[in-house]
Amino acid sequence: MSATNSSAKTPRFNRSNIDIGSILLEGRAFIALIVLIIIFALLSDSFLTAGNLITMTKHVAMNAILAIGMLFVILKGGIDLSIGSTVGLSGVVAGVLLQGLQLDSLNVVLYPAVWVVVLCSLLVGTLVGFINGVLVTRFNVAPFIATLGMLYVARGAALLISNGSTYPRLAGTPENGNTGFGLIGGGRLLGIPMAIWIMVVFAVIALIVLRATPFGRWVYATGGNERAAELAGVPVRKVKLRVYMISGFCAAVAGLIISSELTAAAPQTGESFELNAIAAVVIGGAALTGGRGNIRGVLLGAFVIGFLSDGLVIVGVSTFWQITIKGAVIVLAVVLDQAQQRFKRSKNAALAAASKGQQTPQNSETTAVPTK
Amino acid sequence: MTTLVEPEAAVNTDVVMRAVGITKNYGPTRALKGVDFEIRRGTVTVLFGENGAGKSTLMKILSGVETPSAGVLELDGQPVELRSTVDAVERGIAIIHQELSLAPNLNIRDNIFMGREARARGIFVDYKLESSRTADLLRHLEEDLDPKTLVGDLRVGQQQVVEIARALAGDARVLIMDEPTSALSGSEVEVLFRVVRELTAAGVAIVYISHHLEEALEIADQAVVFRDGALVAKAAASDIDLAWIISNMVGRNADDLAPDLLDEFGDVALRLTDVKVADPSNPARLAVDGLSLEVRRGEMVCLYGLMGAGRTELLEALAGRTALLAGTAELEGAPLGNRSIAERVELGLTLVPEDRQRDGLVQTMSVGENLTLASLLSYAKNIFLSRTQERAAIEREIGDVRVKTASASASITSLSGGNQQKVVIGKALLTDPRVLLLDEPTRGIDVGAKAEIFALMARESRKGLAVLYATSEVGEALSASTRIVVLSKGRIVAQFDPRTTTREEVMVASGETVDEAVDAAVDARNGDAR
Numbered sequence: 001m002s003a004t005n006s007s008a009k010t011p012r013f014n015r016s017n018i019d020i021g022s023i024l025l026e027g028r029a030f031i032a033l034i035v036l037i038i039i040f041a042l043l044s045d046s047f048l049t050a051g052n053l054i055t056m057t058k059h060v061a062m063n064a065i066l067a068i069g070m071l072f073v074i075l076k077g078g079i080d081l082s083i084g085s086t087v088g089l090s091g092v093v094a095g096v097l098l099q100g101l102q103l104d105s106l107n108v109v110l111y112p113a114v115w116v117v118v119l120c121s122l123l124v125g126t127l128v129g130f131i132n133g134v135l136v137t138r139f140n141v142a143p144f145i146a147t148l149g150m151l152y153v154a155r156g157a158a159l160l161i162s163n164g165s166t167y168p169r170l171a172g173t174p175e176n177g178n179t180g181f182g183l184i185g186g187g188r189l190l191g192i193p194m195a196i197w198i199m200v201v202f203a204v205i206a207l208i209v210l211r212a213t214p215f216g217r218w219v220y221a222t223g224g225n226e227r228a229a230e231l232a233g234v235p236v237r238k239v240k241l242r243v244y245m246i247s248g249f250c251a252a253v254a255g256l257i258i259s260s261e262l263t264a265a266a267p268q269t270g271e272s273f274e275l276n277a278i279a280a281v282v283i284g285g286a287a288l289t290g291g292r293g294n295i296r297g298v299l300l301g302a303f304v305i306g307f308l309s310d311g312l313v314i315v316g317v318s319t320f321w322q323i324t325i326k327g328a329v330i331v332l333a334v335v336l337d338q339a340q341q342r343f344k345r346s347k348n349a350a351l352a353a354a355s356k357g358q359q360t361p362q363n364s365e366t367t368a369v370p371t372k
Numbered sequence: 373m374t375t376l377v378e379p380e381a382a383v384n385t386d387v388v389m390r391a392v393g394i395t396k397n398y399g400p401t402r403a404l405k406g407v408d409f410e411i412r413r414g415t416v417t418v419l420f421g422e423n424g425a426g427k428s429t430l431m432k433i434l435s436g437v438e439t440p441s442a443g444v445l446e447l448d449g450q451p452v453e454l455r456s457t458v459d460a461v462e463r464g465i466a467i468i469h470q471e472l473s474l475a476p477n478l479n480i481r482d483n484i485f486m487g488r489e490a491r492a493r494g495i496f497v498d499y500k501l502e503s504s505r506t507a508d509l510l511r512h513l514e515e516d517l518d519p520k521t522l523v524g525d526l527r528v529g530q531q532q533v534v535e536i537a538r539a540l541a542g543d544a545r546v547l548i549m550d551e552p553t554s555a556l557s558g559s560e561v562e563v564l565f566r567v568v569r570e571l572t573a574a575g576v577a578i579v580y581i582s583h584h585l586e587e588a589l590e591i592a593d594q595a596v597v598f599r600d601g602a603l604v605a606k607a608a609a610s611d612i613d614l615a616w617i618i619s620n621m622v623g624r625n626a627d628d629l630a631p632d633l634l635d636e637f638g639d640v641a642l643r644l645t646d647v648k649v650a651d652p653s654n655p656a657r658l659a660v661d662g663l664s665l666e667v668r669r670g671e672m673v674c675l676y677g678l679m680g681a682g683r684t685e686l687l688e689a690l691a692g693r694t695a696l697l698a699g700t701a702e703l704e705g706a707p708l709g710n711r712s713i714a715e716r717v718e719l720g721l722t723l724v725p726e727d728r729q730r731d732g733l734v735q736t737m738s739v740g741e742n743l744t745l746a747s748l749l750s751y752a753k754n755i756f757l758s759r760t761q762e763r764a765a766i767e768r769e770i771g772d773v774r775v776k777t778a779s780a781s782a783s784i785t786s787l788s789g790g791n792q793q794k795v796v797i798g799k800a801l802l803t804d805p806r807v808l809l810l811d812e813p814t815r816g817i818d819v820g821a822k823a824e825i826f827a828l829m830a831r832e833s834r835k836g837l838a839v840l841y842a843t844s845e846v847g848e849a850l851s852a853s854t855r856i857v858v859l860s861k862g863r864i865v866a867q868f869d870p871r872t873t874t875r876e877e878v879m880v881a882s883g884e885t886v887d888e889a890v891d892a893a894v895d896a897r898n899g900d901a902r
Contacts, residue, residue: 212756214748221745224736231691231731232746232799233717291736344783350403351778351786 028336029283029300032329036304040311047314054192060306061199062254066273067280067298068206069250072243074281075210077223077290078136078143080244083251083277085154086128087270090121090255092158095167095265097121098178111176118184118256125252126245128154133241147244151274158267166266170259185261195257202250207295219243223290279326280305283333287341304329386412387449388577389434389465389546394443396429403429405601406443411546416568416578418588418609420617421598425818427581430598431548434579435467436460458487466544468535468552476524481506483523484538509537514563527680529556536564540571547571548579551816553587557678565591583816584845585614597621621819633830633854638669639704641838642690642721642807647699649682649689649862658697659685661862667807667840672833674849674870675842677859677882683842684726686859687809691723692716704806717746720806724796724813726842732796733784740766740780742795747802765802773798773828790821797828808832810841814848826852846875858882 040047066083073080097117101110112120128150135146172178187194210216218239221229230236254273259265284301286293308329312322389411396404404426411417411434419427432438434445436454444451447463454460457467474483485502492498506519515533523531532552539547549568553561568578568591582588589595592609597620605620642665649660660682667673675683688694690701692713701708703721711719725731734742743766744751751762766780773794777787784792793813800808810829814822830852833839843849849856849870856868858881866881 208756212759214752214757215755217741217745217748217757220737220741221734224734225730227731228725228734229745230713231693231723231725233714233722233803234745235712235714287736291734345785348783348786351782352788 028340029285029297029304029333032283032333033300033304033307036307036311040307040315043315044311047311052314054196056307056310057303058193058195059310060302061193061195062257063273063276063280063306064199064299064302065195065202065250065254065257066277067284067302068202068295069247070274070277071206071281071284071286071293071295071298072210072219072246073143074278074286074288075219075223075290075293076240076243077226078240078243079147079278079288080129080132080247081144081147081274082128082132082150082154083247083254084270084273084275085151085158086125086248086251087255087258087273088267089128089154089158089161090125090252091259091265091269092162092167092267093124094118094121094181094256094259095170096161098170098172098181099167100176111172111178114172114178114180117178117181121256122249122252125248125250125255127248128251129245129248130241132248133244136244137237137240155267162265162267164267166264167259168264170263170265181260182263183260185257185259186263195261198253198257202253203295203299210295215239215242220291223292225291276305279330282337283330285337287337301333386414388413388447390446390449391430391434392444392446394430394433394440394445396426396433396438397441403601404433404440407598407601407603409596409603411577411579412594413577414572414575415593416572416580416591417594417596418580418582418592419596419598420585420588420621425598425621426601427598428550429601431467431550431579431581434460434546435465435548437467461488461542461544464543464545465548466539466542466546467548467550468539469550474523474531474534474538476522479520479522480510480517480526480534480537481519483534484509484541486538488542505541506537509540512540513537513567515560529560529680532556533560536567540567544576546577546579548581550581551583552580553582553584557680561587583818585617589614589617618819632834633672633852634670634834637671637854638836640666641669641704642667642840643700643702643705644690645700645702647686647689647701648697649685649694650697651685652688652694659862660689662699663859663862663864664699665857665864667838669806669836669838670833671854672830672839672841672852673855673857674853675840675857675859676844676846676849676878677842678844680861681859681882682862683859684811685862687723687811687840687842688725690721690809693723717803717805720804722746722800722803722805722808724793724800724808724810726811726815728789728792728796728815733792735785737784738781739770739775739777739784739787739795742784743769743780743798744802746799747804769798769802773801774824788821790817790824793817793821793825794828797825801832805837807838807840810839812843813841814843814845822848846878849878850875 037048046052066087069083070080094117097112097120101112103110132143132147132150135141135149136143171182172180184194189197210219218229218234221232221234222236222239226236255270258269280301281293281298282288282301283304284293284297284299286297305326308326309322312325317325387410391407391409394404394407394409395402407426407430409430419430421427429438433440436457436459439454445454446452452463454463454465460467475486478486481499481502484506490498490501490505492501503519510517510519510533513533513536515530517526517530523534526534533556536552539549552564556564568580572578572593580588580591589609595607595609595612595617596603597605597617599621607616644663644665647660647663648658651657651659663682663686675686677683685694689696690708692708692711692715695710703716703719706719708716708719708721729735734745737745740763744762747765748757751758751765763780770777770780775787775791775794775798777791784795787795797810797813808829813825813829817825826848829839829841833854850873851870853870856870856873856878857864858866858868858878860882868878868881
């Protein structure tokens with residue numbers, strides 16, 4: 001039909017113009033990352049070594065996995081403050097199972113296999129997400145409040161289970177048949193730590209889910225305009241429930257990685273992790289109002305935060321300055337993002353005005369002849 | 373541009389405000405192209421023009437919301453620069469916005485005095501004075517409301533009255549009304565017009581914009597027509613008629629809404645039996661009260677009624693957004709019961725909602741993603757979307773409903789209102805519906821796009837789709853339907869065949885009062901068309 005062609009002819013508003021805008025939007029985080037690497041490489045000889053890069057990326061991976069889960073929630077227009085506590089809780093669950101379950105009535109100690117332990121941990125994390133989702137969908141609790149509540153509940157549960165103490169020595173013993181837990185966080189494949197591989201796998205899966213499945217589209221639609229999505233037949237409630245479960249699952253994975261790496265599980269693990277994850281998502285260009293953001297941005301955001309923190313440590317900047325600088329970077333990212341959005345909006349408004357100008361009312365095919 | 377108007381000499385004391393050579397650019401787009409425009413004391417100047425013709429942009433400049441890219445504003449012959457709306461209000465220029473700009477969490481009084489609170493002893497708000505002035509204003513507007521009612525609890529029409537009251541409270545010399553009647557009932561419009569005449573008698577200059585051409589012509593002293601960002605025609609209202617306005621607006625003769633429709637219909641697609649729906653804003657009241665209706669395949673049924681007649685509530689309940697209080701609704705014999713919205717869409721019942729921005733579009737998504745949102749599962753293989761299938765459907769639908777867009781991946785917000793509405797309808801059509809519900813499908817859309825939308829609806833009905841749509845414009849009901857169902861207070865009060873009925877019959881049935889001026893205008897138009 002000529003409908004699409006006619007407007008494509010106006011050279012002022014061709015497609016490439018719009019794409020440059022979105023490239024800039026995401027390029028910002030990328031440029032920041034490059035700048036960071038250059039600055040730290042100049043200030044420190046050890047920064048750009050393979051060993052250091054791998055160590056830093058491992059730190060990044062932890063936050064990136066959490067941020068991927070967080071992205072789903074934020075895309076939907078929610079927020080998940082409970083993931084830090086879920087990290088702690090899932091580690092503790094793994095710890096208690098690996099230490100052996102004391103069954104008093106039978107007078108035996110049960111040592112579940114590592115895969116059972118992992119499964120239980122993941123289930124617990126997903127359950128926390130499920131509870132968040134039910135609170136939000138069924139009881140209409142605002143996501144901020146629901147997950148804030150679960151932040152305390154999950155942390156409390158971790159403390160109750162562990163009685164406040166750390167589970168040490170989670171490596172397992174051959175006679176109990178529960179060795180291998182340490183591989184999750186400590187193992188390497190092709191010289192690269194497992195945590196990084198997990199991050200890569202999660203990123204790929206999340207990318208596919210968001211871009212190539214109806215569910216992914218529904219997440220964007222629900223976050224962009226929940227009422228319109230619902231009216232279009234999108235199962236909004238199911239989508240909301242699922243994103244919190246995804247977030248909880250990712251948190252549990254992070255918890256497993258940490259406790260595995262340390263071969264110890266402390267109930268306090270993961271405090272304020274949720275804030276780092278949110279920061280990564282936001283630096284990556286996602287909107288807290290929902291509907292906008294992507295995996296590429298989240299990864300970049302996680303790298304910016306991770307390299308910044310580690311780089312500052314390597315260069316020897318004081319902890320207090322580290323915190324201050326990190327905060328400033330986050331705010332700056334959002335300020336730039338807002339400017340970009342404003343630019344985009346005004347351009348779209350101009351395009352809308354222009355598309356009216358082109359309207360050709362005289363159209364013999366669509367405007368039917370009066371019958372009367 | 374073919375501006376037929378020469379700015380008159382500045383010595384003319386009647387002119388309160390004048391715009392000289394106003395140009396406004398949004399990026400490379402020129403929304404206004406050197407417009408000369410003047411506002412006279414004690415007159416109503418009505419701006420006509422399709423959406424995007426530049427009316428609203430000019431009003432934004434006159435009220436200080438936007439600054440012009442070029443040109444000068446003069447107030448009482450002196451050049452002024454309006455830096456903000458506050459600046460404009462201080463100079464006596466008030467605007468009633470097209471979109472309601474009230475705070476729903478505040479009461480009527482606080483909304484009216486928002487930003488210019490009356491002071492008692494310098495620092496405290498003088499609530500007593502504000503309350504009494506609010507009560508006076510509401511009485512003047514014949515709206516029986518407590519000044520302490522929360523604005524969020526009001527009907528949209530009542531909110532609009534509050535918006536008007538707020539503009540009146542400022543003692544403006546120039547009052548700009550951008551679509552002030554879009555949510556008002558017939559009697560409320562009459563009150564507004566009475567107030568407008570009182571204001572002009574007191575010397576206030578009024579600038580008025582409305583899509584209801586007949587209504588606007590009724591109140592006009594001066595008529596000004598905009599097209600493509602330029603002022604193209606200007607005349608005293610007494611010298612012109614609707615046909616003049618419309619032909620200037622679109623550069624052609626209007627009244628070709630009327631699409632071809634079927635005479636014979638198929639089986640019953642939608643059957644409603646004694647349906648009752650509670651009013652969502654006031655659950656004690658019935659918005660729809662015992663309504664029975666059958667819509668057959670190939671029919672295009674128009675629900676006509678005033679604000680609050682229950683049209684929207686009925687359609688939203690049918691779509692599954694709210695529950696039926698009593699009665700049954702059947703889609704091709706299958707009871708809808710309490711199926712979810714998604715299940716109804718699956719069955720073949722889709723609603724094109726009244727508020728496009730709030731309920732129809734996902735603003736963060738592209739044109740293509742919006743189009744396929746409702747039918748996404750039909751492009752899925754296992755759990756994955758088939759890109760090729762989806763893209764093919766998008767391209768087909770863009771051509772089918774004639775969306776004018778740079779590409780399928782362009783942002784939905786880059787389209788004009790009419791094209792956005794085509795996307796919403798295209799989205800509904802992609803679900804392959806059996807029954808299509810549309811709530812005010814041409815709200816806020818210009819005349820040219822209106823005709824296209826009705827032609828689209830008619831085409832689908834000829835293919836056997838059952839179409840049920842709500843409108844508050846009699847002209848639409850008469851020229852684009854196979855049957856008019858008139859609603860009043862949640863009941864069907866009359867049904868008409870649009871070919872044999874008249875405008876007056878329909879309006880009287882709905883409880884609307886027919887103004888003589890409207891009659892005259894209508895007769896003139898019908899005379900032209902036949």
